Amino acid sequence: MERLKDHPILDFERGEKVIFYFEGKPIEGYTNETIAAALHAAGIKVFSYSPKKKRPRGFFCAVGKCSSCLMVVDGRPNVRTCMEYVRPGIHVRRQRGLEKLKGTEE
Amino acid sequence: MSEKMEVQLAVVGGGPAGLAAALTASRLGIGVLLIDENKELGGQLIKQTHKFFGSHRHMASVRGIEIANRLKNDIKGDPNITVFIDTTAVGYYENGELLLYQKSPEEKLVSCFPKAVIFATGARENMLAFPGTDLPGVYGAGAVQTLMNVYGVLPARKILMVGSGNIGLIVSYQLLQAGTEVAAIVEILPRIGGYIVHASKVRRYGVPILTRHTIIEARGKEWVEEAVIARVGEDFKPVKGTERVLEVDAVCLAVGLSPIVELVRHAGVYTPYISELGGLVPWHDDDMRTNLPNVFVAGDLAGIEEATTAMLEGELAALSAAEYFEIKSDEIDGMRRDRKARLEELRASRFSEKVKKGLQKLVAKKPK
Ligand SMILES: Cc1cc2nc3c(=O)[nH]c(=O)nc-3n(C[C@H](O)[C@H](O)[C@H](O)COP(=O)(O)OP(=O)(O)OC[C@H]3O[C@@H](n4cnc5c(N)ncnc54)[C@H](O)[C@@H]3O)c2cc1C
Ligand code: FES
Numbered sequence: 042m043e044r045l046k047d048h049p050i051l052d053f054e055r056g057e058k059v060i061f062y063f064e065g066k067p068i069e070g071y072t073n074e075t076i077a078a079a080l081h082a083a084g085i086k087v088f089s090y091s092p093k094k095k096r097p098r099g100f101f102c103a104v105g106k107c108s109s110c111l112m113v114v115d116g117r118p119n120v121r122t123c124m125e126y127v128r129p130g131i132h133v134r135r136q137r138g139l140e141k142l143k144g145t146e147e
Numbered sequence: 148m149s150e151k152m153e154v155q156l157a158v159v160g161g162g163p164a165g166l167a168a169a170l171t172a173s174r175l176g177i178g179v180l181l182i183d184e185n186k187e188l189g190g191q192l193i194k195q196t197h198k199f200f201g202s203h204r205h206m207a208s209v210r211g212i213e214i215a216n217r218l219k220n221d222i223k224g225d226p227n228i229t230v231f232i233d234t235t236a237v238g239y240y241e242n243g244e245l246l247l248y249q250k251s252p253e254e255k256l257v258s259c260f261p262k263a264v265i266f267a268t269g270a271r272e273n274m275l276a277f278p279g280t281d282l283p284g285v286y287g288a289g290a291v292q293t294l295m296n297v298y299g300v301l302p303a304r305k306i307l308m309v310g311s312g313n314i315g316l317i318v319s320y321q322l323l324q325a326g327t328e329v330a331a332i333v334e335i336l337p338r339i340g341g342y343i344v345h346a347s348k349v350r351r352y353g354v355p356i357l358t359r360h361t362i363i364e365a366r367g368k369e370w371v372e373e374a375v376i377a378r379v380g381e382d383f384k385p386v387k388g389t390e391r392v393l394e395v396d397a398v399c400l401a402v403g404l405s406p407i408v409e410l411v412r413h414a415g416v417y418t419p420y421i422s423e424l425g426g427l428v429p430w431h432d433d434d435m436r437t438n439l440p441n442v443f444v445a446g447d448l449a450g451i452e453e454a455t456t457a458m459l460e461g462e463l464a465a466l467s468a469a470e471y472f473e474i475k476s477d478e479i480d481g482m483r484r485d486r487k488a489r490l491e492e493l494r495a496s497r498f499s500e501k502v503k504k505g506l507q508k509l510v511a512k513k514p515k
Binding site: 042043044045048049050051053055073074075078081082086087088091096097098099100101102103104105106107109123124126 | 184185186196210212235271272274281282283284285286287289290291293294295296298299300301302303304324325326369370407
C-alpha cells in the first residue's frame, strides 16, 4: 500500500527515512511511523501466525489495545508493533505462536 | 527496580477528557502528573480531520485535530502539570500504588502513590465474530483512521465498511478522500445510525449504504480478498439466497466501542454492565466520583459519548478532585453548575437518548 502524498487537510511529518529489516530483508520506513504502519506501507500484512492453528494475523486496532500485532523485534517477542516506532537497523520478524521470552531460554 | 515519585493528582489518559481534567486541576492549584501511552497527547482527537458535529455551541465546526492542538498548547505552558508521554499506566493497586512503564527517553518502571487519580483511558473498538474475522485486513475503524490520518499510509484499495454510525460514515468519507474505494457500507439495523450530513457525503461519492445487511464471512488465503454480505430478516439472521460476494482487500469494523476498565477495576472501582454506555463502565455520579473517594473518571471510559462531553466530564472530575483536596471557592461551585448545565444541553438531542437512559441505569446501580 502506498504512502499518501497529497491530502486535502493533513500534512504528514514523517521524520527521517531509514532502513530496517523484515525477515532479513531491508525495508524503508520513517522514524515517525510505527513498525506496523511502515510494514503496511511496504505491502506486508501478515505479522504473525497464531499459536494453535497457525492462522495468519495482522494488526487490528493500531492503538495498542488488542495484541493482534505482536512481532519479534531485535529478538524480543510480544512487541506491539502498532505502538513501537521504526528505528534504523532494527530486525523485525513474524512471531510464530508463543515465543520464548528473552532471558527464559535454558 | 522502579523509580519512586511524589504525585498529588495523577491523570491517566491524555485525550480530551484527560487534557481538560489536567488543565482545570492545575488552575485550582493542584499538582498534576498527566500520563499517556502515545508519543503525542490528544487521544482520539488527533485523527479527527472532520469538522465537529453541529449540536453544540463551542467546538462545533472546529476540526478535532485543532481542538487537540489548542489543549496541548495550554498544557505545554502549565507549570503545575508534568507530562509523561510514551508511558503506560500498568497497574493501580489497593495500597494506592500507580505503576507506570515508561518507554522513553529511557525504558523503566516508575512507581507513585498519587493522593487522587482521574482515569480517562477512553475506549477500545468492538470486534465482530464471523468466519475469517481474524484475517489480516479486518481492521477496526480507529486503526484505519490511525493509519491514514496519523501516518499517512493508505489502508486499502477497496474496503467494506461495517456499521453506519457516525464513525462508520466519517471514516468512509475520509477513506474516499484519501483514495480508497468503499465498496459498500452495511448496517444491520433498518436505518442509518449516524447523522444525515455524514451519510449524504458518502452517498454523493456513489457509495451504497445497505441497511438490514451484514457481513457473514471474510475470505482469503493469507489476508482478505473477498467479503460476503447478506440481507438479514426480522430476526437479524442472514436470509439464504441474498448473499453477495464483494472483491475487497479490507473490511473495516465500526460496530461500537467499549470502555477500557481494566485499571479502574484493579483498584476496586465497581463496574456494572450497562449496554447503553458501551458495556462494563465504572460506576460514577454526576460529579464523576466513583465508589472510591479519591478515584474519579471522565470521557469515553465513563460511557461512550463524544469529545465535547468528554471535556466537560474531565473538568467536573477535576472539580471533584479539588473537593477531595478540600479546595473550596464560589468559583468552583459556579463552574460545577455551569459544566453540568452544558452537559445537559449537549445531551438534549435525540442522539443522546441512549446515553441518558444508560446514565439513569447507572444511578440505580449505586453501590451501598
Ligand atoms: C471516527 C470518529 C469520529 C468522531 N467524531 C466526533 C465529533 O465529531 N465530535 C465529538 O464530540 N466527538 C467525536 N468522536 C468521539 C471522540 O473522539 C471521543 O468521544 C473522545 O476522544 C473521548 O475522549 P477521551 O479523552 O475519553 O478518550 P480518548 O480520546 O480515547 O483518549 C484516551 C487516551 O488514554 C490513553 N490511555 C489509555 N489507557 C492508558 C494507560 N493504561 N496508560 C496511559 N495512557 C492510556 C490512550 O492512549 C488515549 O490517548 C469521534 C470518534 C471517532 C472514532
Ligand atoms: S493492533 Fe491492536 S495492539 Fe497493536
